[in-house]
Amino acid sequence: MSANRVFVARLAGCTVFDPAGDRVGKVRDVLVVYRKSDPPRVVGLIVEIPGRRRVFMSIGRVTSIGSGQIITDGLINVRRFEQRGGEVRVIAEMLGRKVSFVDGSGEATIEDVAIEEQGQDQSEWAISQLFVRRPKTSPSPFAKGQTVFADWAEVRETVTAGEAQSAEHLIATFSELNPADLASTLLDLPTERMLEVAGELSDDRLADVLEEMPEVEQVGILASLGDARAADVLDHMQPDDAADLIAQLPEERGEQLLELMEPEEADDVRFLLSYAPDTAGGLMTPEPIIVSADATVAEGLALIRRHDLAPALGAAICVTLPPYEPPTGRFLGMVHFQRMLRYPPHERLGTLLDQGLEPVTANTSAAEVSRILASYDLVSVPVVDEHHRLVGVVTIDDVLDYLLPADWRSHPDEDDDIAARAAARAQQETGSIPLIGNDSTGRRTGNGTS
Known part of the structure; x- marks a missing residue:
């Protein structure tokens, strides 16, 4: 290994490769241990491998650091990383x-x-x-x-070793992370530190992060915020995610927050809370793109280009009679964005409706909605009421959140064998040499580390 000096903040997000050049994961932090007189020694790296699982990689397995990438030559234990006594995470x-x-x-x-x-x-x-x-x-x-x-x-x-001072620099370091990765990063922090960092995030950033967290942590973070701040964060969340979160709160607190939210946002959340959570009404998003039959392809494409629009919602446009806010006038049909791309800009969307797509009712079971999405390879399905008025759409991510176990984001230890097999299979399918594994004791592997 050639001599190097590397700044840790620049390592965050760097890609880790195996000797064959195949990607293993991304660096999320550097682990050090303090010594009596000498500077702290680097023990290893915390690496995020596929599945958003964070694992330990011994620094002895690193052969090269530089140019935004890290090359490693040894095994990585896929057991979920757990910080040990005396170890300090540099970034966190x-x-x-x-x-x-x-x-x-x-x-x-x-x-x-x-x-x-x-x-x-x-x-x-x-x-x-x-x-x-x-x-x-x-x-x-x-x-x-x-x-x-x-x-x-x-x-x-000026503080005890390992004690964090301010969340400001940690937030700056992870400013480029997408919400799912930032949520995973916060979940790895001690509870007090996680709440401190969450409190320093902007309302919209925290809303995005909460949408990617398990319910227990969502409730804990919301409980650490004042009512006014909590309501502001809920205003920035997707209505269906905000409704799911409020449903986990004591009824009195939930009503207090709804009263403090913006009236339009609160109305959407109350509307969703009126449906059972295992129905299309409980899963749906009440903010699809809705246009008239006279809208053109050019207008439709302009609407789905919006930066703040979720990809699943941008996959299709709903066409209804007026009014164009849920519950709308009579639902006429959906136009998929791929079909819009095949027609000239002046073509009316009313002539491009998907005649084979039937909407579901708000009381349709979540299991039936899942079957429809899978059977017809759909990204979203429209939801109507008893008068055939559009009230929302259920997207594929809504269904995945429902189908996956409640603690799927937490990566519990009992999933280690599944993750190991998945990682090994992924390596085989890409033709790379096996890199990720456990030793016989399940402990960390690497030069001099245990």
Whole structure:
């Protein structure tokens, strides 16, 4: 391994490859252990492999770090990562902490950490430098403190090892993560730290993250927020997800939050709560794209280009008689976006309806909706009331959330064997050499780590 100095914040999200060049996963953090006098030693990396499972990879298995990628040469234990006593996650626990300079020149905040190969045999990595920012000296809101590099020996931490200071730097580090990955990252943090980071996220970002979390964590985070903030976050959630979350709360708290929400958003949520959770009405999204029969292909394509539109909702457009807000006038049919692409921009959508697609009623069972989507290879199915008025659509992601176990996002340990077989099968199908595995004891494998 050639000598390197790498900044940890830049490692977040880097792809890990096996010797054959096949992708193994992505780096989510770096794990270190403190020593008496020497700088903290790097134990390994926390890597996210397919299935959003986070596992430990010994630093001894790394052969190259650079150019936004990491090459490894050994086994990775697919057992879900669990932090051990004395281990510290650099990104999750060190960034944002306060340090003081031993020469008495003041305090600073850790913004990044450099790790470097140590020793003549270059078989060990350790923290070599800290990138820190001193407090700003100007009252101007645009002013920032001076940034400097500091050796580990030049500073002293002002808090207990492993204790996090501020969520600001962690949020900045994971700013590029999609909501599902950020939710998975937060679930790996200690509860207190998870609540701290969640509290610092913007309302819309937190809403997206909550939609990707198990119900227990959703309720816990919402309980840590004040009523006004919680209502603002619920306003930014998809109505069906907000309804599912409010249904888990005590009735009194749920009603309080509904009263504080924006009236239109609250009305949508109340409407969904009126249906049983295992019916089309309980699963549906009440905000599909709805147009008149006279709308053109050009208008339809413009509507599905909206950046904030979920892909499943953009797969088809609903055509109804007025009014065009659920419950609409009589439902006429759906037009799939692929069909729109085959016709000129001026073509009326009323002439392109899918004549073979029948809507379901709001009381149709979730099992029947699942069968319809699977049988006809659909991404969404329209939902109508007893008067054939459109009230919403059930999308494939709504059905998947219903069909999967309630704790599917948590990756419980009893799923380890399933994940291992899936990972091995994926490696075989791509023609790569087997890389991921367990040793006979189920412990971490790697040079000198256990």
